[in-house]
Amino acid sequence: MTPPLALYIHLPWCRRKCPYCDFNSYPAPAAIPEARYLAALFADLDADCAFLINHRPLSPLQSIFIGGGTPNLFSPAAIAQLLNGIRQRLPCSAAIEITLEMNPGASVMAQLPAYLAAGVTRLSFGGQSFSIRSLKQLGRIHRPRHVLAAVRAAQAAGCRQINVDLMYGLPLQTLAAARADVERLLDLSPSHVSYYQLTLEPNTPFAQSPPPLPAADVSADMGEQGQQLLAAAGLQRYEISAYSRKEAQCRHNLNYWTFGDYLGIGAGAHGKLSTVSGGQVARVIRLAKWPQPTAYLAAHQSGHSQIAHQRELSAADLTLEFALNALRLTAGVDVTLFQQRTGLAAEHLSAARAGAQAAGLLDGGAAGRLVATARGLECLNDLLQHFDLS
Known part of the structure; x- marks a missing residue:
C-alpha cells in the first residue's frame, strides 16, 4: 500500500533567534530575498517530484505545512505564489490542509485575510506564554496582547483551524502562573493547542547558561494540571503534546506520526519517501537539504543539488x-x-x-x-x- 503524501516547506528566517530554540532558523537580513528563495524552492520541488515519480505512485498531497523560522516574514503575495506553484506541480486533495506558522505581532492582523485568501486553511501561532516576564525571558518579541489580538483576528477572518503553542516549566514559573497561562489561552477557544515543556537543547544559549527552571516535580505537576484544564475545556490529548477539539487534529503531523511519506523543501528541510513495488513498500529513503540559507541558495544558483544528505533506512x-x-x-x-x-x-x-x-x-x-x-x-x-x- 502506497503511504499518503504531504509537503513541508521551511522558511528559515526570524526577526531574532530565541535563546531556547534549536530549530534551523537564522536572524533575517534587512530585506528577505523572497524572489530568490521562491525560485530555489521551486527548483527543489521539481527535483523532489522527479525523485518521487521514480520511486512511488504519485498521489495527491494531503497536507502542506509552512514552517520556520517565522514564515509570516514572507508577504501574503509570496505565499500565494508559492502555493500556486505547488498546485501546478503536484495534485492536491480537494480537502487539503495548509498550515502557516505565524509569530503574533502588530503587523500580523492586517495580513491575515490575505494569507487565508492565498489558500492557507490552518494557522499556528507561537504564543508560548501570556506572562510578559516569561516572554522576555524566552527572548520572544511579542507581548500577550499580540497573541490575543492575532487569534481573535484569525477567528474574525473566518479561520476555524487555529493552533496556539504554549510552554510550561519556564524560568521561575510557579504552578499558579502555569495555570493562569492555560486559563488565559482557553478564553480564546482555540481548536488546537500544542502544550509542551521547555527543555534545554544542546548548543543553545539556554543550554550554555541555564536559566532558573522549576524543579522536575513542579514541572510534572504543571504538565498534569494543563492536561486536566485542556480536557475539561473539550481539548482532547491525542499526542504527547497535542490537544484538539473534535475533528481539529493536525493532519500534517498525524502523517508524520503514522509514518507517512513527505517531501521537504527549503533550507534544512527533511523528507521521507518510500520506494513502492507491487503495491508494497520496498525501501524507505530520507533526504535532507542544505541547512544554511546561503548554501541552499548557492546550490540553486550554481545548478547543483540542494540535497545535502540522502540515505536508505535499515x-x-x-x-x-x-x-x-x-x-x-x-x-x-x-x-x-x-x-x-x-x-x-x-x-x-x-x-x-x-x-x-x-x-x-x-x-x-x-x-x-x-x-x-x-x-x-x-x-x-x-x-x-x-x-x-x-
Missing part, C-alpha cells in the same frame, strides 16, 4: 523511527500499519513489544495495537529503548 532504523513517531499517539496504531509503512513483517517487533510490555511501558491488553501506557507516554525515551535494535 530494518533497525525503520523499527526505531516507526516507534519514535507512532508511540507518541495516545491511541497508538495498529500493528498492521508497521507492516504497511516499513515493508517489514510484524514479527520483527515481537521482542521489542514483549520487553516494553514487561516493563509496563506498552499496553499488553491492546490486541493487535501498539499503544503506550500512561507511564510509557511520560517515559517515552525508556519505551523507545526497547525498539532500538541497532
